[in-house]
Amino acid sequence: MAARGPAVKKLVGAFAVTAVVIGTAGGAGAYFLAPIMAPTVTTLSLSAAPLLPAVPSAIDKLQQLGISVEQANAIIQSPASQKLIDNANGGNINVIQEVGGKLVRITTDPAGQRIISAGIVRANQITNGIANGRFVKK
Amino acid sequence: MIPFSSDLEMQKIPELTQEFFEHVLYDEEPLFTSDEATIWDVSMTTAEELIRRISQYYKKPVSVADLAQPLWKLIRQLNEGSDRSESIS
Numbered sequence: 001m002a003a004r005g006p007a008v009k010k011l012v013g014a015f016a017v018t019a020v021v022i023g024t025a026g027g028a029g030a031y032f033l034a035p036i037m038a039p040t041v042t043t044l045s046l047s048a049a050p051l052l053p054a055v056p057s058a059i060d061k062l063q064q065l066g067i068s069v070e071q072a073n074a075i076i077q078s079p080a081s082q083k084l085i086d087n088a089n090g091g092n093i094n095v096i097q098e099v100g101g102k103l104v105r106i107t108t109d110p111a112g113q114r115i116i117s118a119g120i121v122r123a124n125q126i127t128n129g130i131a132n133g134r135f136v137k138k
Numbered sequence: 139m140i141p142f143s144s145d146l147e148m149q150k151i152p153e154l155t156q157e158f159f160e161h162v163l164y165d166e167e168p169l170f171t172s173d174e175a176t177i178w179d180v181s182m183t184t185a186e187e188l189i190r191r192i193s194q195y196y197k198k199p200v201s202v203a204d205l206a207q208p209l210w211k212l213i214r215q216l217n218e219g220s221d222r223s224e225s226i227s
């Protein structure tokens with residue numbers, strides 16, 4: 001954990017900036033294309049998977065983007081992050097935040113209790129998903 | 139701190155996973171995929187398109203129900219009986 005300390009400090013500022021960007025100008029397509037929404041969250045009783053504070057592979061890959069585990073959590077909890085309920089996927093939540101010029105997706109279970117996956121997405125994928133009804137804003 | 143779900147099964151099939159990402163999810167950039175993740179947790183592509191890509195590359199029929207299983211199971215299923223199966227531990 002100590003090794004991640006400097007990275008955390010270095011990037012906290014970046015997150016604050018990107019949060020503002022997302023909240024004001026970023027993610028425009030997602031905001032503008034959002035249809036009239038009446039979110040229907042389907043809460044699944046997902047089978048309990050082993051939980052770890054962070055798995056090594058996740059740490060390594062996220063750090064390739066300059067994201068620490070702490071920052072991944074910050075993205076999820078940030079009110080500036082775009083949160084999309086995935087109707088095609090049992091109500092899992094895609095949390096979208098711009099980091100370093102890329103849109104980072106962190107997917108959690110419907111209750112937001114664990115991180116299921118993470119990756120990079122393009123804006124048009126989000127807007128298309130909203131347009132076709134797969135995603136609705138939370 | 140929100141925990142990451144385990145990816146032990148995914149870590150057992152890195153080559154097969156890489157191949158799947160390269161040939162099916164080539165327009166995605168997954169960074170972390172846990173064992174409970176389905177293809178819907180790593181792809182924003184439509185079911186029809188995913189089925190088309192998978193069938194074209196793996197030469198096997200897949201259904202929407204197949205896509206709903208954890209990704210590591212789907213990848214193993216797609217590689218069963220193929221030359222790639224020797225990569226499955």
